[in-house]
Amino acid sequence: MSQVLDTPSAPRPPDPAAPVGQEDAAALAARHGLTVSGARPSLPAYVRRLWQRRHFITAFSTAKLTAQYSQAKLGQVWQVLTPLLNAAVYYLIFGKLLNTSRGVPDYIPFLVTGVFVWTFTQSSVMAGTKAISGSLGLVRALHFPRASLPISYCLQQLQQLLFSMCALVVILLCAGVPPRPSWVLAVPALALQFVFNTGLALVMARLGARTPDIAQLMPFVLRTWMYTSGVMWSLTHLTAGRDVPQVVVTLLQINPAALYIDLMRFALIDSFTADQLPPHAWPLALGWALLAGLGGFVFFWKAEERYGRG
Numbered sequence: 001m002s003q004v005l006d007t008p009s010a011p012r013p014p015d016p017a018a019p020v021g022q023e024d025a026a027a028l029a030a031r032h033g034l035t036v037s038g039a040r041p042s043l044p045a046y047v048r049r050l051w052q053r054r055h056f057i058t059a060f061s062t063a064k065l066t067a068q069y070s071q072a073k074l075g076q077v078w079q080v081l082t083p084l085l086n087a088a089v090y091y092l093i094f095g096k097l098l099n100t101s102r103g104v105p106d107y108i109p110f111l112v113t114g115v116f117v118w119t120f121t122q123s124s125v126m127a128g129t130k131a132i133s134g135s136l137g138l139v140r141a142l143h144f145p146r147a148s149l150p151i152s153y154c155l156q157q158l159q160q161l162l163f164s165m166c167a168l169v170v171i172l173l174c175a176g177v178p179p180r181p182s183w184v185l186a187v188p189a190l191a192l193q194f195v196f197n198t199g200l201a202l203v204m205a206r207l208g209a210r211t212p213d214i215a216q217l218m219p220f221v222l223r224t225w226m227y228t229s230g231v232m233w234s235l236t237h238l239t240a241g242r243d244v245p246q247v248v249v250t251l252l253q254i255n256p257a258a259l260y261i262d263l264m265r266f267a268l269i270d271s272f273t274a275d276q277l278p279p280h281a282w283p284l285a286l287g288w289a290l291l292a293g294l295g296g297f298v299f300f301w302k303a304e305e306r307y308g309r310g
Contacts, residue, residue: 040304049145057148061155079163087115094232104234105271109175113268114231116168117261120161121197122222127153128201129218132209132307139308146307147300150205154198161190168268177270185267193260195289199296206300209307229257236276253278256288
């Protein structure tokens with residue numbers, strides 16, 4: 001009988017086509033410096049990338065502003081005409097029919113300032129709501145910090161407000177309000193409002209990217225906010241001599257939109273004196289700007305890798 005001896009076979013070389021384990025793939029990627037596509041960078045790195053694209057942000061906002069009225073025959077005139085027409089409608093309804101101008105000196109500058117400043121916040125929030133959901137083609141085609149979009153939209157609204165402020169200066173002069181050193185205070189007031197609006201736009205951009213229906217709801221929320229912000233009437237005169245609960249008065253005084261409107265009125269209108277400002281107006285305005293600006297930025301950054309997917 002013949003006996004066949006079994007000898008152990010030599011180990012086979014690894015099959016290049018065989019799937020690589022997850023741990024091996026991670027080690028291989030780390031060895032060659034590969035990272036996950038679209039991964040969220042750290043917060044400092046994200047800020048640096050935004051700063052590197054500052055020219056894109058400004059150019060994009062200017063282009064959007066130029067294209068906004070490109071099809072209209074009056075063109076960029078509508079940047080000033082639209083808020084003026086809104087102010088005229090509010091003056092007719094609230095100032096004349098409802099007589100909210102009673103007891104408010106310089107009511108026309110008072111109203112126009114409120115309308116212009118409120119429109120800045122309203123437009124920034126609405127633009128932020130659609131910043132991601134309305135630019136999906138750009139988001140999916142190019143790799144860039146997504147916060148560039150809501151920031152550029154807010155910068156566009158700031159540029160539009162500056163056009164309107166030129167008309168406001170003419171209205172102030174025609175109403176007999178002379179220039180005074182306090183007009184310089186309009187610069188820090190607008191800067192704080194811009195930071196606050198940008199933070200809100202970042203929050204709404206993340207929410208709108210996930211739930212586009214928010215864009216349909218926001219006009220109702222903003223309209224309610226406008227009525228409690230003293231755009232058409234003086235909140236001081238509205239609550240004076242009335243049995244209004246102190247908690248309501250406090251909420252009206254710390255309302256950020258009302259704060260920025262009152263600070264602009266205090267800066268530009270002689271008859272709007274410091275005693276009409278809520279207590280600690282400037283610290284409150286700074287606090288709202290920091291809370292909304294920093295909080296909104298971090299809130300938006302945390303979902304950076306999810307924008308444009310799904």
